[in-house]
Amino acid sequence: MKFRNLEIYVDYGKVDISLIRNFEQAFGIKLPKLYIELCLNHNAPSIKNNCITYYDFYNDEEGMTSIGFDAFINEEDFDGYSMSNILRQYICDDSIYGYEHVYSFGSSANGDWICFDYRDNPVGDEPKICIVIHDEYDKKTGKHLLFPIADNFEQFLDKLKTFDEVMAKYE
Template identity: 30%
Template structure:
């Protein structure tokens, strides 16, 4: 499946510095998936199309890829901000990279997986955790248009 990335947080592409990925890995003490490391700097703050993902018997939407860059006027979309919101309420090893229209966080889940191979989970606004995909690639290839 081909994913098109469209501006969402900013009006145009806003690439991040490659060092921002390394800083994030160091801060979290994890190895991020290679696909994410290639994608995030170029598409931070952008919306994927298609953007619908399955969660159990229902579906949800991937609003945007959170930003690696922390910019005061856009801090609600920044990874550090989203992480500080969920960190006190979710198990250790869960880190946000995306969000839904309802303010839920799409996260890497490093609990009980090999390094660099986190599962993808949804953290609801009630801080409940639900499995979406076994890895980042599976999550991206599972994105689809809204079904009737």
């Protein structure tokens, strides 16, 4: 299956728009239109081109990780333990280590969060995309390290590569 440049090899079906709207209402945000379009057709898609690079300015090095998308799970199917359920928001709810207006929509193979970053415009619908490192903290603020990935969701999708494509630049 294809969605734009994504090569999808499995998903959990389609998402009812009411689940998306309920999520937006619960957190007081507007999700990007392209993200909604993806989810309406492919709930939590597993993709071949699942690798992303970013600049880790804290350690002055390039970071690379593979990502997975969270799922929209309705209340009847929610078991309370699913780590991939988008309703489980750890970043915006953590006043000590987290960030207000930052909401995860996926995770990395390392357990880091791939997030919508609404800090520049909390009422907008084209947030930046960032990665929040789950086990590293800024020495000054004490918060999880956060690194930008893309200016919006479309740019994020365009930056996704296969593992081989990312590794090719090191050959």
